[in-house]
Amino acid sequence: MFSMQEELSDKVPDWANMLGDIVRCIADKTRSVRYRICMSAVCQSWQASVLDQKLNFPVCLLLAEKEDSDQRCLYNVSEEIFIELDLPEIRGRRCWGSPFGWLVTCGPDLEFRLFNPLSKASLPLPSIRTLFDYKDEQCSDIEPDFWCTFYLYKVILSSSPEESGSDCIVLAIYSWRYVAFAKSGDKAWTRIDNMQGVDAIYFKGSVFCCRHNGEIFQCEDLYGAGPKAMKFAPPPTVSDLTAKYLFVLDGNLCLACREAPPHYEDEDEGEDEWGEDEDEDEDEGEGGGGEGEGEERYLYLTVGFYIFKLDMDTRCWEKMFSLGGNSLFLGNCCSFVINAVDYNGCRPNCVYFSEDEIEHYHHTGSRDMGIYNCENLKLDLDLEEVDASVLDGMVEPFPKSKDVQHLLLSYFSPPLWLIPYSR
Numbered sequence: 001m002f003s004m005q006e007e008l009s010d011k012v013p014d015w016a017n018m019l020g021d022i023v024r025c026i027a028d029k030t031r032s033v034r035y036r037i038c039m040s041a042v043c044q045s046w047q048a049s050v051l052d053q054k055l056n057f058p059v060c061l062l063l064a065e066k067e068d069s070d071q072r073c074l075y076n077v078s079e080e081i082f083i084e085l086d087l088p089e090i091r092g093r094r095c096w097g098s099p100f101g102w103l104v105t106c107g108p109d110l111e112f113r114l115f116n117p118l119s120k121a122s123l124p125l126p127s128i129r130t131l132f133d134y135k136d137e138q139c140s141d142i143e144p145d146f147w148c149t150f151y152l153y154k155v156i157l158s159s160s161p162e163e164s165g166s167d168c169i170v171l172a173i174y175s176w177r178y179v180a181f182a183k184s185g186d187k188a189w190t191r192i193d194n195m196q197g198v199d200a201i202y203f204k205g206s207v208f209c210c211r212h213n214g215e216i217f218q219c220e221d222l223y224g225a226g227p228k229a230m231k232f233a234p235p236p237t238v239s240d241l242t243a244k245y246l247f248v249l250d251g252n253l254c255l256a257c258r259e260a261p262p263h264y265e266d267e268d269e270g271e272d273e274w275g276e277d278e279d280e281d282e283d284e285g286e287g288g289g290g291e292g293e294g295e296e297r298y299l300y301l302t303v304g305f306y307i308f309k310l311d312m313d314t315r316c317w318e319k320m321f322s323l324g325g326n327s328l329f330l331g332n333c334c335s336f337v338i339n340a341v342d343y344n345g346c347r348p349n350c351v352y353f354s355e356d357e358i359e360h361y362h363h364t365g366s367r368d369m370g371i372y373n374c375e376n377l378k379l380d381l382d383l384e385e386v387d388a389s390v391l392d393g394m395v396e397p398f399p400k401s402k403d404v405q406h407l408l409l410s411y412f413s414p415p416l417w418l419i420p421y422s423r
Contacts, residue, residue: 015042020049057420058343059329061354061399062097062117063407064415065090072117073407074420075399077352078345082404087117094148094413097333100160101421104170106152108144114161114170114184118420123161123184128152130188131174151175154356156334158202160421169222171200171207179209179229181222192219195229199335201246203253208232213240214255216310236308236317239384243357247328247335249309254320256330257306258353259383260368263299301368303391304376304383305351321377323349331369332356332416349374352398355414369408369415370395 023046027039039046058078065072070088075081093107103115104125112125128147153173161168161184172180172189177196180189195217197209207219207229214235219227242257307320326337327346331354340348351372376394383391399408408415 016045018046020045023049057101059099059327059338059346059352060418060420062095062103062416062418063404064409064413065092066407073404074117074418075401075404075415078343080345080399080401082401085117089115089120089122090117094152095332095416096155097331097416097418098157099329099334099336099338099417099419100157100163101419102157102161103416103418104155104157106148106155108148110144110147112155112170112182114157116162116421117418121162125170125184126182126186126188131172131180131191153177154199156200156202169202169207171202173197173200177212179207181207190222190227192222193226193228195219198244199246201248201253201334203246203248208246208253210244210246210255211235212244214238214244214257214308216253233310233315233317236306236319238306238308242306245330245335247330247337249323249326249328249337253310253312255308255310255317256328256335256351257308258302258330259304259306260300260302261384263301299368300357302353302370302372302395304381304394305372305374306383307374307377319380321374321380323351323374325349327352329417330354330356332414333418336417336419338419347371347373352417354417369398371398372396 023039027049058076060077061075063073063075063082070086070091071084072087072090073082073084076083090103090105090107093105096104098104101116101118103117104112105115106112106128110128112128114123114125115121128151131151151174155173156171158169158171159166168183170182170184172182174180177198178191179195179197179200180191182189192207192209195207195209197211197217200207200209202208205220207222209217209219209229211217215231216233216235217229218232219229221227236255236257238257239259241261242259245256245258247254247256307323308317309320310317323337325340325348327340327343327348328337328351329335330351333354333356338346340346340350351374353368353370353372355368372395381390
């Protein structure tokens with residue numbers, strides 16, 4: 001006679017032993033990032049099946065950390081919902097996003113690490129101390145937060161560090177906008193001589209860097225004796241004051257220029273656009289940039305973009321008026337383009353942008369984030385000269401949900417774009 005336990009075991013499906021092909025098929029049909037993460041957490045065999053396939057996760061916005069918490073929220077751009085992840089590994093660390101599922105992090109220990117928030121995989125990078133002579137500069141008394149928040153400007157990944165055949169290079173822009181590179185396992189960062197800029201990208205075997213005015217420099221031989229950059233292309237016709245972002249579209253090196261003029265706001269306006277009292281977020285006598293009660297303060301708010309494509313043969317810039325069916329993501333991450341049709345809910349021909357200037361972030365908080373429709377590029381406006389009323393409505397606030405507004409604020413690690421991958 002069978003026992004009750006044996007009888008029940010005959011009736012309960014053996015989910016753990018479901019064929020991997022079936023698990024992967026179900027996962028591939030599931031467009032919700034929540035369900036995919038839950039599937040990988042069912043058991044080891046399911047996790048192995050899910051990790052064995054590079055699933056098409058939606059683009060997410062990794063929000064700021066909660067106070068005194070290991071929880072971080074991923075805001076799903078496609079479904080406009082957010083899920084919580086337990087990520088003690090990045091608590092108190094500044095992070096930069098990527099489209100490869102990996103974050104670059106740096107914390108009070110002054111150590112860089114590559115980290116995958118889904119698989120929890122972690123890879124070492126050289127210490128920030130190797131970017132400068134710690135003892136000679138007599139910097140030992142400076143708080144560690146300074147090095148992560150203000151000394152580091154941007155960190156960029158060339159590819160996924162675990163992808164087959166990948167030769168992942170990490171680029172760091174730091175101090176006076178110097179550029180250095182490293183790979184996981186290296187002992188120190190290598191500075192590229194004569195290369196300074198506000199953004200960099202690894203493209204067709206070379207590192208390209210963009211200076212504040214849009215001038216492009218190239219370093220072809222990273223591993224030669226003393227890698228050095230040479231001027232490659234003149235700047236496009238655009239203001240030096242626009243923020244610059246390099247990205248690749250259809251095999252072309254492109255440049256997005258973000259126009260964000262200062263906007264003056266009276267402190268007596270009281271509540272912000274989400275109905276929250278701004279004064280509650282400011283310490284008395286600090287954090288307001290020195291403004292007194294009732295005085296104006298300035299906010300840098302994006303009003304539009306200029307986009308250019310570089311002809312690699314003539315080294316001339318061509319102005320672009322559309323991204324076609326693509327969406328561009330830029331901000332506190334390496335800029336990337338996706339085909340909107342492959343990512344349910346993403347808008348084609350749009351720029352999704354987040355705040356990435358730490359200096360500006362202290363003034364604007366979460367305000368300079370949104371979606372810019374590139375149909376406006378066809379108007380060919382001079383964004384510095386056009387009347388403000390014409391620009392009104394060109395940028396749509398994002399995300400709109402009041403549930404996440406308190407998670408957009410972080411003075412050392414602003415929200416960032418990420419396409420999660422489980423490997």
